[in-house]
Amino acid sequence: MFGWTGNILRVDLSNGTVKKEPLNLQDAKMYLGARGVATKIYMNEVDPNVDPLSAENKLIFMTGPLTGTFAASSGRYEVVTKAPLTGTIGASNSGGHFGPELKFAGFDGIIFEGKSEIPVYLYINDDKVELKSAEHLWGNNVFETTDEVLKETSMDARVACIGPAGEKGVLFATVMNDKHRAAGRSGLGAVMGSKKLKAIAVTGSNSVKVAKPKEFLESCIDARNKLKAHPVTSTGLPTYGTQILINILNESGALPTRNWRDGGYFEHAEETSGETLTEKYLVRNKGCFGCSIGCGRVTRIPEGKFKSFGEGPEYESGWSYGANCGVRDLAAISKANFICNELGVDPITMGCTIACAMELSERGILSKDEIGRTLKFGDAEAIVELTEMTGKREGFGDKLAQGSYRLAASFGYPELSMSVKRQEMPAYDGRGVQGMGLAYATSNRGGCHVRGYLTSPEILGVPQKLDPLVTTDKAQWLKIFQDLTAVVDSAGVCLFTTFALGLPEYSAMLRSALGWDIPDEEILKIGERIWNLERLFNIDAGFSKADDTLPPRLLEEPMPSGPAKGKVVELQEMLIEYYQVRGWDENGIPTDEKIEELSLR
């Protein structure tokens, strides 16, 4: 078999059995791998109305056909399940080395079902697969767990695990792998915790085979050369990390500030920027498996009350704890982000939930007694303390562990949660980047920037510059970005390669790896199929057109200043066009024709 290994592991945690099954090749051809194939398997096997934290839910880890190959930045895998935070399909992608190692062990993916009585971890050493007790690991943080599992299994293994947050059902708990990499959004770590699955360790001794080695190598080299030549992937990301965006978005007037209350300009942005991080705290940059970009940050705060060492922050956490909490202290921001990695918490939702609590507190809705401390925008110590308390679900952290939507709603102010489908939106204010507004509203996993990253054309001018303030053509652009992203995610390659690569490059790698003989358009069609499949899950799970929306703040409150001054997100006009472009009916439901065209049912 080429690209795929052809094997899936099925682990029943309720009765402790492990089975090797063949990958369904029809699924693989239609849905490629990772996000696509895992979603297809999930939908075949699980009731869309399942309680995400129940034993009836399943949790799928899946790689793509390019994962672990010479394709640039091919260290990716996907975790798929119904998401506790949103109730939508949950699909979170992560890099590092865990995904490739799973393929080297001979498996494309793992399906976990049921629920264990006692904490366990799975150890895969090629064909030797065993569930081991994790009772002694329960309560340990991500780093402790990883180290201990490595000592107990193989020092050459790669480990994915949860921290205390996943164990305790924090609704935005992450699955962490290789210590610092995260399948980060929508709370998939809480599903892992609900199954009492603490970790997965894997070590393998096989190779990933490709159909046409010479052609594949050539296509990979072509792609790598383009990554080395493009300023974003050759200099911007390696030198400054994703945090390079802080100043750029701030200058564009689209850096959401103080729970999006104060518009898109943070007066202290420079102090929290990638440039400042590199100059003051960066130890080195770091790449995942097969990566020539190396956006990862190894960071040290060498002194002071936030003295610490870890990886990050990247742009999203730098913003969620920084501008969005009004905090200008980069040491505190970094430390809070490190704690997220340690305890297994999504720093986007975490920072945004704290920002929401800050606004609730400043408005007098949340009292000092309820929080256990005063809480105002700009409080650097608060972001560190509250993150720690949330990851451990202590004190007020127990309330924050529900995310901003449930927090704000419990006080009667759901509109103060800056979320879509209960998931917090990332660091691009749709009033200043209209296409991103549409992307948030239509993302299949709620507020999310990595499902159709229109910031790339709207702000960075890649692959071409679009005016961020107009709505024209944004629906068409978004459809292409969403579909291509589904291809890239499902292939097992990092989304950051899309700054330098496009459909022709991914298609060339896939064709030679898989021995396929289909045109580029057919490959993009796979992405469209995956997108529609996810949409169908959400519809079956009870979501409707009414959920394709944004917080009132973005729809009704004009941007107070900056280049986007006076703007709201013109969502309705874009949404109508988007449904049309998608071939969906006016209620956002894929038409029978579209479903047939995509062979979806």
Added chain:
Amino acid sequence: MFGWTGNILRVDLSNGTVKKEPLNLQDAKMYLGARGVATKIYMNEVDPNVDPLSAENKLIFMTGPLTGTFAASSGRYEVVTKAPLTGTIGASNSGGHFGPELKFAGFDGIIFEGKSEIPVYLYINDDKVELKSAEHLWGNNVFETTDEVLKETSMDARVACIGPAGEKGVLFATVMNDKHRAAGRSGLGAVMGSKKLKAIAVTGSNSVKVAKPKEFLESCIDARNKLKAHPVTSTGLPTYGTQILINILNESGALPTRNWRDGGYFEHAEETSGETLTEKYLVRNKGCFGCSIGCGRVTRIPEGKFKSFGEGPEYESGWSYGANCGVRDLAAISKANFICNELGVDPITMGCTIACAMELSERGILSKDEIGRTLKFGDAEAIVELTEMTGKREGFGDKLAQGSYRLAASFGYPELSMSVKRQEMPAYDGRGVQGMGLAYATSNRGGCHVRGYLTSPEILGVPQKLDPLVTTDKAQWLKIFQDLTAVVDSAGVCLFTTFALGLPEYSAMLRSALGWDIPDEEILKIGERIWNLERLFNIDAGFSKADDTLPPRLLEEPMPSGPAKGKVVELQEMLIEYYQVRGWDENGIPTDEKIEELSLR
């Protein structure tokens, strides 16, 4: 302090004491760091006629001022002592993460003196430094030792250690760090073994400070951009590793074949090339600390009798076991190289010593009984078996453990050892690359390619193309290359950056890191000072003009075929010119004027 930490650790293994001492800033200014400073300290403290394996010898690990900074590929450190293989100054450079971590712990270097009664290892955790028993580790290979030391100290530590070869005094034993990186040449691992020092583990929590952070960052970014733009460092080395040179040197007629007996063309070179390695066995490329090149190879032989997994081979080992042993089986070559890393053996000297034994055997000088097996050029199994036996010093491996010079000399045929000053020459036949012939003859540690890599201009045309077959100007070029290399090594940056960078780039980084205000030429002068210092050591240790020579094969046997057909190395004319260019007398001794000019005594 900027660049340097300002602290040196002195460990007396005889009485088990550890002392913190200040770095001599005068030495640091004059000799920069790493190779330069360590050699200066060594010469201040040790008799040049010391027996390298005696308790009176000292062993110095030293970083440079750029080690562990944002300077590209700044993961380097140097091990300095008198070399067991050559009797010259021994200085071997290694990458990975060990060097930077030593600086993070707050030390520029470590001086080991004396000899322990029992096997020990040193554990440095910032200011907490302790010697621990390594009795349970003695006999373990490099990977086992590293894993065990990590488990016993900190999973975040970085480890340098020796394998069985270093313990047993194999004269070309390596010091290994981060499992796969080697201070590889001249047998410095045997010195470590003689002191019963099995390993050093270090973990640190400090940062390396630079004098002018903004300027330093700018100079680093400029250098990184140049590395990303140059074809060798942006595509050649990342994609194919150093093995990309196999086909290039073969086509140039300068790939030494079958113990240099059959000229510079190996008919099976393509099968052992970097292109073949990448296509058949490469898992991914890998970089050291802060490296954007990533020449490292993670390689898997997925099946067959040489099934294995490891790092490498790089060009030198690909050649020493390949063309030089007449072996065309890349799986066997890779496996033999993996064993070198595992047991702590220099694969250049190892492969070349086997090649020498093959010639001795084919000539009937060595018998089957003495070897324990038949031995002919092209025997793939032999290179694997004999490497294993040598690393463990078993059977005939005990003889091979002396290197090719002592082996051939013991049978009365020293001229069949393709070595200079008893160290085997690397993979460039001086008859086809005249400047490299001069480089070998004058290298301060014997046969060596990383003291003045004229292959770069002579074959690769970097920074400009020189005719490899003429001798004109080679002495001048070599001096500059030798001096600049001493600067780069002593700064703590990888030599491979010199494909894209030159004196102005290194000078800019050093000036801003150290707060220096001196011109480029003064920085190059430091390199010249280091070169002359090393020369003075060798003279004091008994070396003379007579040792600045090459094996008779290169001086008397004309190249049999290819572009260099009929050529020998025109050493004498180049050597006379070289001494003049160096400001040395006709016997190769630095004149009083030169010594004064360089403030050497």
